[in-house]
Amino acid sequence: MTSTTAASLPKKRHTSAYARKDMRIALFLILPATVAIFVVMIVPLVYAIIASTFHYSLGQEDKAVFVFFENYGKFFADPVAMRSLLNTLIFTALSLTLCMVIGVGISVLLKSLSTRTGNVLRAIFAMPLLISPIIVSLIWRYMYDPTYGLVYWFLELIGIDGFGGLTNSVTALICIVITDVWHAVPFIILVASAGLTVIPDELYEAARIDGAGAMRTLFNVTLPLLTKTLVVLILIRGTDAFRIFDLIYGLTGGGPANSTTSLSIYAYKQAYENNQMGFAMAVAVITLLGLVILFGPLMRNSARGKDD
Amino acid sequence: MLKRATIGTGKWVLLIVFLLWTVIPILLVITNSFKKAKDIFTDTPTLIFTPTLDNFVNVFGKSDFAQYFLNSTVVALCSTLVVVVLATFAAYGLTSFQLRFANTIANGFLVGKLVPVISMLLPIFVIFNAVGLRGSLVGPIIAHVALNLPFAVWLLMSFFRDIPRELEQAALIDGCSRMQAFWRVLMPVVMPGIAAVFILAMQYSWNELLFSLQLTTLETYTLPVGIASFVGAISVDWGLSSAAATLTMVPMIIIGFFVQKYIAQGTTGGAVKG
Amino acid sequence: MALTGLTACSTPSDDGGDAPQSDVTLTVSRWSGPQADAQQKLLDEYSKETGVKIRFDSIDYGQVKQKQTLNMSTKTGEYDLIYVPEAWVGEYTDAGYLADLTDMVKDESLTGAGWDYADILQSGIDVYSRDGKLYGLPYFVQTPLVVYDKDALAAAGLEAPATWDDAIAVAKHFKEDGSGMALPFRQGSAIVNIMAVLLAGDDADFFDASGKLDLTNPDVVDTVAFIQELSKYGLEGSNGWHWDEVNKALQFGQAPIGITSSGLFTALENADESQVAGKLGYAPIPYAKTPAGLLQTWGWSVPADSKNQEEAFKLGAWLTSKAIQKEMGTLDPSFISFRSSLADDPDLTANAPWLPTVKAALAKGVTVPLQPNAPALTDALSAGLSGVVTNGDDPAKMLQGVQDALASQF
Numbered sequence: 001m002t003s004t005t006a007a008s009l010p011k012k013r014h015t016s017a018y019a020r021k022d023m024r025i026a027l028f029l030i031l032p033a034t035v036a037i038f039v040v041m042i043v044p045l046v047y048a049i050i051a052s053t054f055h056y057s058l059g060q061e062d063k064a065v066f067v068f069f070e071n072y073g074k075f076f077a078d079p080v081a082m083r084s085l086l087n088t089l090i091f092t093a094l095s096l097t098l099c100m101v102i103g104v105g106i107s108v109l110l111k112s113l114s115t116r117t118g119n120v121l122r123a124i125f126a127m128p129l130l131i132s133p134i135i136v137s138l139i140w141r142y143m144y145d146p147t148y149g150l151v152y153w154f155l156e157l158i159g160i161d162g163f164g165g166l167t168n169s170v171t172a173l174i175c176i177v178i179t180d181v182w183h184a185v186p187f188i189i190l191v192a193s194a195g196l197t198v199i200p201d202e203l204y205e206a207a208r209i210d211g212a213g214a215m216r217t218l219f220n221v222t223l224p225l226l227t228k229t230l231v232v233l234i235l236i237r238g239t240d241a242f243r244i245f246d247l248i249y250g251l252t253g254g255g256p257a258n259s260t261t262s263l264s265i266y267a268y269k270q271a272y273e274n275n276q277m278g279f280a281m282a283v284a285v286i287t288l289l290g291l292v293i294l295f296g297p298l299m300r301n302s303a304r305g306k307d308d
Numbered sequence: 309m310l311k312r313a314t315i316g317t318g319k320w321v322l323l324i325v326f327l328l329w330t331v332i333p334i335l336l337v338i339t340n341s342f343k344k345a346k347d348i349f350t351d352t353p354t355l356i357f358t359p360t361l362d363n364f365v366n367v368f369g370k371s372d373f374a375q376y377f378l379n380s381t382v383v384a385l386c387s388t389l390v391v392v393v394l395a396t397f398a399a400y401g402l403t404s405f406q407l408r409f410a411n412t413i414a415n416g417f418l419v420g421k422l423v424p425v426i427s428m429l430l431p432i433f434v435i436f437n438a439v440g441l442r443g444s445l446v447g448p449i450i451a452h453v454a455l456n457l458p459f460a461v462w463l464l465m466s467f468f469r470d471i472p473r474e475l476e477q478a479a480l481i482d483g484c485s486r487m488q489a490f491w492r493v494l495m496p497v498v499m500p501g502i503a504a505v506f507i508l509a510m511q512y513s514w515n516e517l518l519f520s521l522q523l524t525t526l527e528t529y530t531l532p533v534g535i536a537s538f539v540g541a542i543s544v545d546w547g548l549s550s551a552a553a554t555l556t557m558v559p560m561i562i563i564g565f566f567v568q569k570y571i572a573q574g575t576t577g578g579a580v581k582g
Numbered sequence: 583m584a585l586t587g588l589t590a591c592s593t594p595s596d597d598g599g600d601a602p603q604s605d606v607t608l609t610v611s612r613w614s615g616p617q618a619d620a621q622q623k624l625l626d627e628y629s630k631e632t633g634v635k636i637r638f639d640s641i642d643y644g645q646v647k648q649k650q651t652l653n654m655s656t657k658t659g660e661y662d663l664i665y666v667p668e669a670w671v672g673e674y675t676d677a678g679y680l681a682d683l684t685d686m687v688k689d690e691s692l693t694g695a696g697w698d699y700a701d702i703l704q705s706g707i708d709v710y711s712r713d714g715k716l717y718g719l720p721y722f723v724q725t726p727l728v729v730y731d732k733d734a735l736a737a738a739g740l741e742a743p744a745t746w747d748d749a750i751a752v753a754k755h756f757k758e759d760g761s762g763m764a765l766p767f768r769q770g771s772a773i774v775n776i777m778a779v780l781l782a783g784d785d786a787d788f789f790d791a792s793g794k795l796d797l798t799n800p801d802v803v804d805t806v807a808f809i810q811e812l813s814k815y816g817l818e819g820s821n822g823w824h825w826d827e828v829n830k831a832l833q834f835g836q837a838p839i840g841i842t843s844s845g846l847f848t849a850l851e852n853a854d855e856s857q858v859a860g861k862l863g864y865a866p867i868p869y870a871k872t873p874a875g876l877l878q879t880w881g882w883s884v885p886a887d888s889k890n891q892e893e894a895f896k897l898g899a900w901l902t903s904k905a906i907q908k909e910m911g912t913l914d915p916s917f918i919s920f921r922s923s924l925a926d927d928p929d930l931t932a933n934a935p936w937l938p939t940v941k942a943a944l945a946k947g948v949t950v951p952l953q954p955n956a957p958a959l960t961d962a963l964s965a966g967l968s969g970v971v972t973n974g975d976d977p978a979k980m981l982q983g984v985q986d987a988l989a990s991q992f
Binding site for chain 2: 115194
């Protein structure tokens with residue numbers, strides 16, 4: 001491929017009137033979005049960073065005590081906090097991997113079908129994402145119940161007895177991963193399907209003529225060309241998984257024995273149950289830092305725009 | 309030949325298994341909405357039961373469901389349209405103009421997305437209250453726009469970057485202005501991305517609970533608030549919440565079906581030969 | 583303008599011009615559910631009587647505290663009357679959110695004649711008072727109790743458990759028989775509530791006489807050991823259940839015995855919905871020394887930023903008046919008030935067979951710890967207890983861990 005893409009041209013210095021007009025158009029295009037994000041997200045972020053250096057309860061800001069970085073130290077000294085960090089990392093790794101593998105796999109399979117069938121199936125596959133998270137956690141809590149649940153009925157059918165489910169420290173997190181994958185895979189499918197439209201059919205034709213099988217085509221043709229989409233997907237899904245809250249809160253509330261407490265659940269409890277708003281803000285900032293550390297490298301690569 | 313056949317059936321087995329796994333929980337919600345409580349809590353899942361419409365009747369009787377539906381429609385439609393427009397413009401601006409600060413802004417957007425929601429609630433409540441937006445539908449609309457913009461911009465940026473430069477150049481050489489080139493040539497090409505952003509942003513706004521509840525008052529509550537209200541302090545009304553969920557799901561599923569064909573239509577095929 | 587004056591003048595049977603007018607609109611905040619539905623009827627009645635318009639903001643329980651706090655801390659004036667449990671009173675009064683009602687309860691023009699302040703149980707008044715001032719009107723109380731299928735126990739030759747040993751014996755019998763005792767042993771507030779009642783029943787406490795945290799006391803260790811033993815005979819899934827799931831297990835006949843909260847009992851005796859209506863017996867939670875109960879209370883408070891404080895108080899007083907509390911108990915049998923005159927009311931007891939047991943249990947009613955630092959304690963205990971029942975952690979070690987971590991805060 002000898003075409004050049006927008007990101008691969010060298011940056012020019014703009015001096016002409018045309019270039020200045022260009023610049024104005026660019027600013028006009030970018031400004032509204034920037035303002036919205038700044039007001040709704042950046043301002044609270046600054047507020048959170050400042051608030052994290054205090055010790056106070058919601059509503060009692062006038063009694064706040066400045067404690068510098070004590071809240072951060074407190075986090076790393078608390079075994080429950082460390083557990084929540086570990087749980088969050090494990091959860092993110094598992095959920096992200098499963099989502100990507102299943103999501104991309106299904107998208108590729110769908111593309112190989114006729115358009116009508118593909119569209120119908122894709123629309124059906126999109127459904128879990130369209131359901132409110134409250135209902136997702138309610139229905140899966142119901143399904144995981146040993147007495148009434150479908151999951152247990154199904155396991156009994158295939159002969160598995162004594163599944164720990166949501167009441168076992170080890171299996172509880174896995175159960176939540178499964179629910180999260182169920183809910184989030186449609187996101188991957190939708191975006192990957194859109195991304196797959198970029199790949200010209202000629203390439204598949206060429207591969208077929210070359211005698212490549214399904215797997216080789218997948219790895220040598222499809223995935224490389226899908227890279228930009230995949231990176232964006234990993235960024236978005238990964239950061240969402242890291243911040244998961246509603247699902248865990250609805251399914252287990254953090255238990256049993258803190259085995260499913262994530263960073264967000266831990267922060268929520270500190271803020272609204274233990275009335276330690278400053279500490280909760282510190283946890284929130286730590287979460288943000290964790291995200292930047294984990295996903296930052298991906299962000300930098302993506303922005304630079306790799307050439308074909 | 310045999311290899312092709314086994315790949316063919318293997319593919320269909322996977323698809324059918326995935327189909328079942330996707331659909332069964334949803335069917336569960338729908339059937340629960342037609343059941344009385346005693347049929348929901350049985351030892352073995354029952355397919356045979358006497359259906360009842362009580363739950364649906366009660367959903368409208370015990371809450372302002374019709375009002376919630378109207379509010380949700382306004383909020384979801386407005387916020388989604390704004391997101392699609394702003395994100396498409398921003399993505400175009402950030403990728404096609406070789407701006408030096410493009411990377412900084414793009415990264416800033418993503419950092420914005422990473423801001424934990426827990427730290428957003430109070431400042432936004434205070435700001436919106438101060439400007440008189442508390443209790444108005446505009447509050448959740450703005451909040452949803454901001455919450456959806458980061459992923460939308462990043463997604464569309466990746467689509468814009470995939471467009472061969474020659475496409476835009478050709479249009480400019482033909483005498484189009486920047487914006488004309490944008491509308492006539494680039495937009496159709498990124499349409500799958502726009503369609504994906506449309507349905508994703510819409511479902512997020514339609515199902516969002518926290519800001520929709522805290523920034524509004526009784527008259528401006530949305531559907532998720534209604535669904536959540538069937539979850540009491542110590543008990544869940546399964547029939548009612550399932551019925552409310554079913555009613556809430558339907559519009560999104562219908563829109564999903566319509567948007568599908570835009571997501572998967574190939575558009576660059578043949579436009580430019582590399 | 584006296585409330586009694588208004589009702590004396592208006593004649594509800596006339597329409598149009600004679601109906602009471604008021605330009606006051608009150609906004610009430612509480613959590614949604616069957617109790618809220620019943621209350622809606624009462625509020626409609628009040629609106630008709632007084633002309634006051636009421637916006638009833640009953641929302642998802644998980645969001646109520648946030649919304650109340652956001653509005654009160656920003657002083658938006660959105661709410662006029664809010665529903666407050668014993669757990670939030672300390673926080674709200676520390677932050678100065680609530681209006682002082684001490685003088686208003688003595689004003690007959692606001693409470694209405696015959697309101698009878700002395701009729702309200704002192705335990706309720708204590709919960710909603712701080713520094714000698716009253717900040718809320720006690721309205722609703724619930725406590726966990728043992729609920730059992732009388733036939734199932736009789737068939738097994740067992741009696742309702744009274745002591746800890748009784749409880750183990752009964753639960754073990756049913757577990758070996760295939761079911762077990764339904765227990766709300768999820769990591770959450772329920773299991774800590776049960777621990778509090780067990781301690782009270784053993785004349786013990788989380789704290790020693792001087793108020794210091796005392797979890798390694800042998801009484802406390804024994805209590806947790808009992809919880810661990812009992813959990814072995816819990817119905818499958820109990821370790822992940824909250825009150826709701828236990829109630830469903832009882833309601834649909836899967837559990838012959840269980841511990842659930844009195845606020846949920848209506849469903850159990852509802853002939854349309856329940857498989858065991860009319861067959862159930864109620865007993866206090868097993869006790870080592872005396873029967874005890876948990877004071878889980880809800881009351882009405884007036885936010886300090888409300889623009890209609892007197893009107894809001896009038897509504898609150900109306901709701902907590904004897905007649906209206908009785909009406910509420912009739913609409914929703916699970917509804918138990920703080921009015922001692924209603925405790926033995928035959929009309930109410932006819933629909934609520936558990937009332938005598940509740941009264942007996944609440945004779946020694948305790949609250950969960952309510953100090954400012956208490957939430958951290960209940961959080962750590964709920965996680966620790968969850969480990970004890972699901973992972974078989976050692977009770978003494980668990981308690982020592984929590985003691986070491988939190989002793990300095992009390």
